[in-house]
Every structure is written in structure tokens, then in C-alpha cells.
Amino acid sequence: MITLKVNGRDQQVDADPDTPLLYVLRNDLELNAAKFGCGLGQCGSCTVIVDGKAVLSCVTPLLLVEGKQVTTLEGLGSVAAPAPIQRAFMEEQAAQCGYCIAGMMMRAQALLMRNPKPTDAQIRAELEPNLCRCGTHMRILRAVHRAARLMDSADAASDRSVR
Amino acid sequence: MARRLRIITGIAAVVLIAGAAAGLALAWRPSIAAIAPPRPDAFDPDIIKRGRDLAAIGSCNTCHTVPGGGNYAGGLPVPTPFGTVFSSNITPDAATGIGSWPEAAFVRAMRSGVSRDGRHLYPTFPYDHFTNVSDADDRALYAFLMTRQPVSATPPANQLTFPLNHRPLIAGWKLLYFHGGDVPSDAAKGAQWNRGAYLVEGLAHCGACHTPRNALGAERVNAQFAGGEVDNWHAYALNDTSHAPVRWTADALYAYLRHGWQADHGTARGPMAEVVDNLSSVPDSDVRAIALYMADISGTSPSNGKSPADAVAQSSTAQTDPAGAAIYAAACASCHESNRPLPYGGVNLALSTAVTSPDPRNLVNIVLAGVGGVAGERSPIMPGFAASIDDAQMVALLKYLRARFGKRPAWNDLDRTVRDARAAQAVSLAARDAPGESSQRGKP
Numbered sequence: 001m002i003t004l005k006v007n008g009r010d011q012q013v014d015a016d017p018d019t020p021l022l023y024v025l026r027n028d029l030e031l032n033a034a035k036f037g038c039g040l041g042q043c044g045s046c047t048v049i050v051d052g053k054a055v056l057s058c059v060t061p062l063l064l065v066e067g068k069q070v071t072t073l074e075g076l077g078s079v080a081a082p083a084p085i086q087r088a089f090m091e092e093q094a095a096q097c098g099y100c101i102a103g104m105m106m107r108a109q110a111l112l113m114r115n116p117k118p119t120d121a122q123i124r125a126e127l128e129p130n131l132c133r134c135g136t137h138m139r140i141l142r143a144v145h146r147a148a149r150l151m152d153s154a155d156a157a158s159d160r161s162v163r
Numbered sequence: 164m165a166r167r168l169r170i171i172t173g174i175a176a177v178v179l180i181a182g183a184a185a186g187l188a189l190a191w192r193p194s195i196a197a198i199a200p201p202r203p204d205a206f207d208p209d210i211i212k213r214g215r216d217l218a219a220i221g222s223c224n225t226c227h228t229v230p231g232g233g234n235y236a237g238g239l240p241v242p243t244p245f246g247t248v249f250s251s252n253i254t255p256d257a258a259t260g261i262g263s264w265p266e267a268a269f270v271r272a273m274r275s276g277v278s279r280d281g282r283h284l285y286p287t288f289p290y291d292h293f294t295n296v297s298d299a300d301d302r303a304l305y306a307f308l309m310t311r312q313p314v315s316a317t318p319p320a321n322q323l324t325f326p327l328n329h330r331p332l333i334a335g336w337k338l339l340y341f342h343g344g345d346v347p348s349d350a351a352k353g354a355q356w357n358r359g360a361y362l363v364e365g366l367a368h369c370g371a372c373h374t375p376r377n378a379l380g381a382e383r384v385n386a387q388f389a390g391g392e393v394d395n396w397h398a399y400a401l402n403d404t405s406h407a408p409v410r411w412t413a414d415a416l417y418a419y420l421r422h423g424w425q426a427d428h429g430t431a432r433g434p435m436a437e438v439v440d441n442l443s444s445v446p447d448s449d450v451r452a453i454a455l456y457m458a459d460i461s462g463t464s465p466s467n468g469k470s471p472a473d474a475v476a477q478s479s480t481a482q483t484d485p486a487g488a489a490i491y492a493a494a495c496a497s498c499h500e501s502n503r504p505l506p507y508g509g510v511n512l513a514l515s516t517a518v519t520s521p522d523p524r525n526l527v528n529i530v531l532a533g534v535g536g537v538a539g540e541r542s543p544i545m546p547g548f549a550a551s552i553d554d555a556q557m558v559a560l561l562k563y564l565r566a567r568f569g570k571r572p573a574w575n576d577l578d579r580t581v582r583d584a585r586a587a588q589a590v591s592l593a594a595r596d597a598p599g600e601s602s603q604r605g606k607p
Contacts, residue, residue, distance in 0.1 A: 041546025
């Protein structure tokens with residue numbers, strides 16, 4: 001048994017230490033926001049946050065994240081109470097098929113925690129590892145800017161921390 | 164007594180004045196009159212094309228182009244033990260580039276490291292190698308550069324410590340270390356070998372990274388290709404002290420330099436990735452020549468007489484670190500022991516010079532940053548683990564890889580190496596986060 005800290009809660013997982021974090025999140029913990037895309041750490045759809053940094057969960061074995069804080073999109077907010085990054089993506093209608101969007105949001109969230117007011121160039125550079133085939137890139141850029149503004153406003157300030 | 168003292172003082176003064184005069188005479192170089200920038204159509208297109216290939220062989224862009232900046236507009240900070248030197252703008256802009264340089268001034272800069280206005284150039288510009296470039300090739304490079312897009316950009320002022328910020332001192336450095344005409348030539352070895360020698364010792368300036376430097380920053384002539392460093396990477400030894408587990412042949416070197424990877428050795432990355440990227444577009448015969456000459460230089464060292472199969476077979480019996488073994492099995496083995504050949508599988512680490520090298524930095528850099536795919540090509544890829552592996556896990560993994568695959572004495576001070584590599588990556592990340600920056604660098 002391996003103990004994982006996911007979205008602020010300890011989870012006992014019965015899995016081999018070389019199991020990719022993504023498989024455990026989706027199959028064992030039923031947290032299905034992070035997606036299996038390429039399985040090679042090349043597309044970004046599996047991105048989650050580990051100790052504040054964006055991590056490609058499909059190439060991250062459980063062994064490496066034992067004892068670290070894992071945050072998935074479900075840990076940021078819910079349908080009833082979306083986090084600023086989720087609100088911003090909805091308000092900008094940044095998803096088309098949506099497969100890449102959870103990963104996009106997680107990497108953008110990690111950027112905004114490090115740099116609350118990123119420039120357009122900084123957002124583009126940061127999101128470079130994440131691929132989108134529908135082509136909503138311009139909306140995604142607008143959504144990240146909007147999220148930065150939402151996080152900056154006082155009423156949303158308490159939502160910025162990652163649980 | 165007093166008279167003798169006066170005589171000694173007098174002699175000392177004469178010697179000092181004479182020395183200063185000789186120094187000035189040596190340091191002084193005439194200015195060459197500025198010209199109006201030549202029209203692009205003044206140059207023969209065939210010569211411009213040859214200049215382009217030469218610029219790729221010389222990797223001019225890796226120092227003279229900042230990622231995301233104008234091609235050849237300079238401004239790249241080059242850290243040295245003596246401070247930071249910023250590369251020059253070598254576009255044909257008259258005010259800030261070399262647009263007002265006549266051909267003779269360009270050839271003189273390549274040949275002897277002197278600017279058009281007569282100032283000595285810092286040897287960060289590798290004229291200790293470029294002095295070996297032929298006049299015809301210098302003229303082709305000039306034709307290529309003078310037909311690029313002019314960019315108005317003045318690089319930041321150099322940040323060098325006193326007294327090295329005084330350029331006349333460079334004359335003294337040249338007197339000590341700058342000796343032209345050291346291209347080996349041997350008619351018995353054939354035209355291809357001699358072409359390789361000309362390129363390697365001249366324009367390609369391989370020794371600028373792969374030869375260690377002395378306290379004054381000059382390449383150590385008695386340790387040519389014994390391994391040097393660049394940008395927090397170790398440039399491997401290429402002579403008979405090479406730590407490559409399998410000997411480099413001319414064919415293997417050719418494939419590596421042409422495609423960026425070779426099945427028995429692995430993938431070019433770090434600063435070498437840009438070199439092979441440039442070499443992928445130059446005439447095949449020149450890459451063959453470079454490979455042939457370098458294979459001859461590397462000779463056979465006792466450590467690398469093995470076949471690839473032997474090297475891999477002998478890796479499994481060594482002592483291992485259990486924590487590192489678990490991380491390797493969980494995070495690395497599915498690609499690196501997949502038996503899928505490059506570029507679809509990872510290189511077996513028993514073949515990797517990063518693991519057998521006395522300097523662990525390259526292995527640390529590659530585990531942290533991974534290997535990016537090359538756009539539009541089949542190329543090896545590896546995800547970076549910087550965000551998911553912590554320092555203790557990294558050290559355990561390094562110890563294991565070194566013992567099992569490297570079969571060499573353990574590396575020292577790995578904690579600090581890992582911390583330093585992360586800090587260096589954070590710096591490059593911050594540079595990438597700078598407004599308006601892109602991670603792409605223009606090609607020749």
C-alpha cells in the first residue's frame with residue numbers, strides 16, 4: 001500500500017510503485033479530469049500539480065510522488081463553486097472538445113501561482129508543452145488572462161491556494 | 164649608494180617606458196575606413212549560399228542570435244570566469260552592426276580578432292580558431308552576413324572585472340596564446356581527412372568547448388579535446404581520454420552529427436543539440452570530413468574497445484543502490500530497457516557517456532529537462548522530471564546509474580550538483596519568462 005496526498009486528503013492506494021500517477025488518479029481514485037493523451041509526456045493532457053509544480057502524470061511513477069501534495073482539477077473547484085481558473089475558461093468558452101483543457105488549466109494554474117500577472121508571451125511559453133488539436137488557443141490565452149484578473153480581485157483571493 | 168639607487172631607478176624607468184611603448188605598438192591596430200553598406204545584389208548568389216553553409220558549420224547563430232531575437236543581431240550574454248561578454252550584432256546594419264565594414268575589415272576580424280575601428284576583440288569570439296579559415300571562406304561568410312536583414316540593436320555593455328575591461332590587455336593575451344596556422348595537414352591521410360582538419364580546427368571551432376582552458380581562458384594546447392565546459396554542461400573528451408563506453412567510429416560520428424542521435428551512443432542535447440541542428444543542413448561531404456577527422460583524433464582508449472552488445476551485457480552485475488534501483492525501474496526502464504531502438508526507445512544507459520563521464524552534470528541536466536522533440540522530424544524524446552523528482556530521489560538515482568551502468572567510482576558532491584543544476588534551470592526559465600521572449604532561435 002502506498003499513501004498519496006491528493007487534493008488535501010490522504011489516500012491509501014494498492015498499486016505497484018512504478019504505476020503511473022495518472023492511472024491511479026483515474027482508475028483507483030476516480031478523479032477523471034486528467035486525461036490519457038499520448039502516454040509519453042508529450043501532449044500535456046495528463047498535467048496535474050505536485051507540490052506547486054505542473055507534472056505530467058502519465059510518466060510520473062507513484063514512487064516519485066509519495067508524500068507530496070498532488071492536486072488535480074477536482075481539487076481546485078467544483079461545478080457548484082468553480083475556481084477562478086475554471087470560471088475563466090468557462091466564461092471565455094475556451095473548450096471545444098475539451099480533452100486538453102484540464103491539463104491546460106492545471107499548467108496555467110501552476111504559472112499563476114508562480115507569476116500572478118503573466119504576459120501573453122509568458123503564458124504562451126508556459127503552455128507550450130500542452131497541445132490542443134481543436135485550435136482554441138486564442139481563447140485559452142484570453143482565459144488565462146481572465147483568470148489572473150479574477151484571482152487578483154479581492155473576493156477570489158481566497159481561492160488561489162491549492163488544496 | 165645614493166648614486167647606485169639613482170642608476171637602478173633610471174634603468175627601471177627606461178625599461179618601463181620601453182615596455183609600455185612596445186606594448187602600445189603591439190596593442191595598436193589601425194582603423195579601417197567605414198563604407199556605405201554594400202547592396203545585397205552586389206554579391207554572387209553562389210557565394211552567399213556557400214557562406215550560409217559555412218555559417219552553419221561555424222554555428223555563428225548560437226552566439227550571435229538570442230532566442231526570439233533578430234537573426235545575428237547579437238546581445239547573447241556569454242558568461243566567462245572574468246565576467247560577462249555580450250555577442251556583437253553582425254547584421255549589415257550600418258550603425259549597430261557590421262554594415263559599414265569593408266570585406267578587408269571582416270577578414271581581419273576573423274584572422275586576428277580586431278574590430279574595424281582597430282580595437283582588439285575579446286577571445287570569446289573564437290578567432291584562435293577562425294584565424295585558420297581561408298580568405299575565400301571568410302569572403303563567403305561576409306557575403307552571407309552582408310545579405311541578411313539589417314537589425315538595429317546594440318548589445319549591452321560587457322560586464323568584465325578590472326583590469327580586463329581594458330581592451331589593450333587583449334594584445335598581451337594574444338602574444339601569449341594566439342598562434343595562427345595550427346591546422347594539421349597530412350597528405351598521406353587523404354583529402355577528406357585534411358578537409359575535416361581544416362573545418363574542425365577552424366570554423367567549426369570544436370575545441371572551444373571540448374578543450375579545457377587555462378587560468379587566463381586560453382585552450383590548453385597540451386590537452387586538446389580532453390573535455391571542457393559550456394553553459395553548465397560538460398563537453399566530453401573527444402581524444403583518447405574519451406569515456407564513451409563504445410568507441411566512436413567515423414560512421415557513428417557522421418550519423419550523430421547529421422541526425423542528432425546514434426543508436427550506440429545516444430542523443431545530442433544541451434549546446435550540442437544546436438550544433439547538430441546546424442550540421443543537419445550543410446553539405447554531406449563536410450559532415451563526413453569532420454567525422455573522419457574526429458574519429459582519427461579519438462583513437463582507441465582502453466575503456467571503449469567494447470562492442471555495444473558487450474557494453475550492455477556487462478552492465479547488470481554491479482553493486483546497486485536500492486532506492487535508486489526502484490526509481491530507475493519505475494521511471495526510466497520502460498524506455499531505456501525497452502529494446503526498442505533509437506529514436507523510438509531510450510538508449511541503453513550502459514552505452515551513455517553521460518553515465519561514464521567523470522562529470523555528472525549532463526546526466527543531471529537531462530533527467531531534469533528531458534529531450535525535446537525536433538519539429539517535423541523523427542527524433543528521440545524524453546520527458547523532463549524536474550517537477551516530479553526531488554533532490555534526494557535524484558541523488559539516489561544518480562548513484563545507482565553510476566554503479567550499475569557506469570561501473571566507475573561514485574561521483575562526489577552530488578547534492579550540490581543537483582542544486583546547482585536546478586538553479587541554472589530556474590535562471591533559464593526566468594529568462595524564458597521575460598516579456599517578448601520565445602524559446603526559438605533563428606537558423607542560418
